[in-house]
Amino acid sequence: MFGRAAVGHPEWGIRRRRRRSRACGWYIEREWYQRARVPLTHEMDFKKTKFGRFMNHRVPASKRYQPTDYEHAANCATHGLWILPSLVGGSVLYFLSVDQWHRVAAWLYGSGLTGLFVTSTLFHTAAWKISHLRKVEQRFHMCDRMAIYFFIAASYSPWLMLRELGPWSCHMRWLIWVMACVGSMYVFFFHERYKLVELFGYVAMGFVPALVILSMVDRAGVCELAVGGIFYVVGVVFFKSDGLVPFAHAIWHLFVAAGACIHYYAIWRYLYLPGPLLHTSR
Secondary structure (H helix, E strand, O other), rough: OOOOOOOOOOOOOOOEEEEEEEOOOEEEEEEOOOOOOHHHHOOOOHOOOOOOOHHHOOOOOOOOOOHHHHHHHHHHHHOOHHHHHHHHHHHHHHHHOOOOHHHHHHHHHHHHHHHHHHHHHHHHHHHHHHOOHHHHHHHHHHHHHHHHHHHHHHHHHHHHOOOOOOHHHHHHHHHHHHHHHHHHHHHHHHHOOOHHHHHHHHHHHHHHHHHHHHOOOOOOOOEEEEEEHHHHHHHHHHOOOOOOOOOOOHHHHHHHHHHHHHEEEEEHHHHHOOOOOOOOOO
């Protein structure tokens, strides 16, 4: 019963020890279970799976993650492939415009959408091919971060310009661009210093104008805006998962593209199709 075979269990790693009690003179059997020797946080470590070659180890928050060549290529492709569709989409909205305000809104939105994909692709290409030129790569990275602020402002501009707003809500038409400029100045002076603050700035800028849109009398398209916003928010999880999930940043890019597609559809359907044009007002 207490032979060598009982010392360790093949599945649970049971260890049994016998100690002689000096007081009572009988044997006490103590047993406990030792689960896997690897901590639970390592059980889902992709580096120990066949997907490990597709990503590098996670780095501290103060440092920037260095993608593998596979991830670099995916980062470039997942936004580079959307440059031409964004140009076409912006042009479609421009040609559907019936007055000056619709044309300005189409130009702003199309420029912000295309600029986001262009700057992102340029930065990831620079980070992949000319990473040894640190200053050049840093400038592209700053432009990439600034483009996000202007993309958020451009995404809200058609709704703020072409829908009827209240006496106070109408100020959001220019406040959104002030917020974009402030965010860009923050990136210029504090680039990569306080990453959580920068992330909070993006999220806050995405939600504050949404409160104005929810207060509109004509709420057609709000559901699509909410769904697109959910894609952006869920994608942030992958944005912060470099080194934990293979191709995490490329997956973030796909969530951004999905959210942009849903928002474009809402703008095209509710603000630029011939029917809704009769109900829009600046």
